[in-house]
Amino acid sequence: MLRSKVTNSLLANEKKSLHRFLMLYIIMIISIISLISIYYYQYQKQLMMLNKRVILSDYASEQARKIKTLHFLFPEQNTYPRDDRFVSAIYDLEYQKIFSLLKSKEIDFNKELYITKDKKIHFVKVFDDYYLGAKYLILEIDDDGLWLRYTWQDIIFYGGFGILIFSIIGFFLLNLFLSPMKTSLSILDRFIKDTTHELNTPLSAILTNIEMIDLDKTSEDNRKKINRINIAAKTVSVLYNDLTYATLENNMHSSNEKINLKNIIKERVEYFDILAKSKEIDFSLNLQDSFLMVNKNKFTRVIDNLISNAIKYNRRKGTISIRLLRNSLTVEDSGLGIESNKLEYIFDRYSRFNSSEGGFGIGLSIVKDIINEYEMDIKVNSQINKGTSITIIW
Amino acid sequence: MRYLAAYGGENNVKAGMLHYFMYPSNDISVMPKEFLEERNATNHSNIGEKTLKKSIDIYWELYKVKGRLQ
Incomplete structure (x- = not known):
């Protein structure tokens, strides 16, 4: 199976x-x-x-x-x-x-x-x-x-034997009770895996074809529509990547490589640019060269989630400031902010603090998992209606 | 030895003897019936309680078991 x-x-x-x-x-x-x-x-x-x-x-x-x-x-x-x-x-x-x-x-x-x-x-x-x-x-x-002496011998022998027998019985009983639950979980797992897998092909097709469209030859009206499709597809793509990571990749053995975070951040900012533009958000980048021995895919999930959250929870015409130093990365938005009493829960899986925005609430949970894996620190500062700043230190 | 067998401990024996000598009676005597029928109870003592106590102490030291067994 x-x-x-x-x-x-x-x-x-x-x-x-x-x-x-x-x-x-x-x-x-x-x-x-x-x-x-x-x-x-x-x-x-x-x-x-x-x-x-x-x-x-x-x-x-x-x-x-x-x-x-x-x-x-x-x-x-x-x-x-x-x-x-x-x-x-x-x-x-x-x-x-x-x-x-x-x-x-x-x-x-x-x-x-x-x-x-x-x-x-x-x-x-x-x-x-x-x-x-x-x-x-x-x-x-x-x-x-x-x-x-004889009493102790009896107690140890028969007691030990009793514990062994009862343990075996307990183990078999537990397996018997767990059997229906295991079957249900297996069905659910396969369904999630198959669904996630089936999303990949159409999503890739949409994103690739949008890239291939020559926007100069399309009318203004169609260009706007294509942009909207592009934004929607990229949003779904981030969600898809998070789901794939959460369900499939986080348990996989990953190989680390030396990467320059500056290049990855530039690449991801470019990727999210169209999403940011849809809310008229400007990026402010202050990037120094910073090299890390990490898995590229995993760290891309960290950057993607930080940037997509900064876009998602930003106000219109806001800014996103990304500052990369030799041993830290800060992503700061000018958005809604998070109430201080909720700050400690933001890394919990399925926790969402703004029902107006979509998502499963797994993004920051993934970030935290990866940060913990690489034994890095993460700090969050937030002020209501002023913005949130997330800093990763290594 | 009769007093010891009847009263047990030192204080009990001494108190029992003192009481008997102060108020002699066949009923409270530890001696056997035959002995009493023959000799009757001791007459009431006139030597005074203090002297009696001293005498009893001497008697106790003379006949006690404690310290004499080997």
């Missing part, structure tokens, strides 16, 4: 939307998986604690019996009962330590089972009778962290 540059450009937008959708989708999936992981972690922790509780509860009962025995044998016997499987401590009801073998100092009398910051598991048993004066028996074992 043939795709025009427009289609490519639109597909680039589609890709952007696709990436955004995927990002959003992935963030959503990651959030869901993170939430599930948190719950899974909590569940595994609770499960581990439950297992430890059963074990430690048995140990505690055993230890409590030994303490009770010691209570009745004290002070004849004063060796605190020890066990290889755990260490323990006894505290009285005023939370005063009676005897302790614990390694961790972090004790919470309000919890039955908890993990300390230094990775010890504590089990707190509360006595009904205060044998040896103890109210609390605290058992301590090491938290080997195995459960945590």
Whole structure:
């Protein structure tokens, strides 16, 4: 299937939307998986604690019996009962330590089972009778962290797998949703491309034939009519070139060459002379030699748009001043001017500030694109009813 | 050891003993029923609260568990 540059450009937008959708989708999936992981972690922790509780509860009962025995044998016997499987401590009801073998100092009398910051598991048993004066028996074992390692492994493996599966599903779903839009865009692109292409032949024929007419041999009345045709054809020609550039050429790789802007400006002024004369506008040229390494066609679009705008938005019997210095180009008209609050929008595509004039509002957007491509600066000064001056600096 | 088993902490034991000596009664004694049936509760002390407290402190130091376990 043939795709025009427009289609490519639109597909680039589609890709952007696709990436955004995927990002959003992935963030959503990651959030869901993170939430599930948190719950899974909590569940595994609770499960581990439950297992430890059963074990430690048995140990505690055993230890409590030994303490009770010691209570009745004290002070004849004063060796605190020890066990290889755990260490323990006894505290009285005023939370005063009676005897302790614990390694961790972090004790919470309000919890039955908890993990300390230094990775010890504590089990707190509360006595009904205060044998040896103890109210609390605290058992301590090491938290080997195995459960945590296995939990993390599960989360990373299943979470990653889940993200992968959901991403693939999301990608296919998105393509499924985009399919009708892509078809419509392709049809629209081909229509625009074909229409633009079909305009070229008749337009060239009109312009060439007008050039060939010997105006000296035609009557005054016909000469005026031919001039009007010439003006109209050139206006359409500028529009055609802009459309072609906007739809086809801006994505194409362009080769730069060293050009003398002075020559191009003179050539384009001559081209637009008949349009300017129709509004009795005079050109005032102040051109120095200025060489640039740019694509000639692209920079011609910049100059064409600046000049055609200066004609379009000028008053009758106005002037257009073009000043070319070694590193700047200024096109100044004596026209309507642009309101200061609208100045920042003039480079936006399809923005037009004067409905009385024709056009698509793409001219200055093209200028801005090209200026940006060559990393140049553009400055606009405008005063209502005095005129607008656009300066390009490189 | 009976007081310790009944009252737990140091302050509790001391307060419990003081109360018992001030107001001796079979009902609040920590001694077993058989012992009380045989010997009855201690008579009311006349040695004064201050002296009692001192005596209890000496008793506590003599019989406390804390610091004696190994």
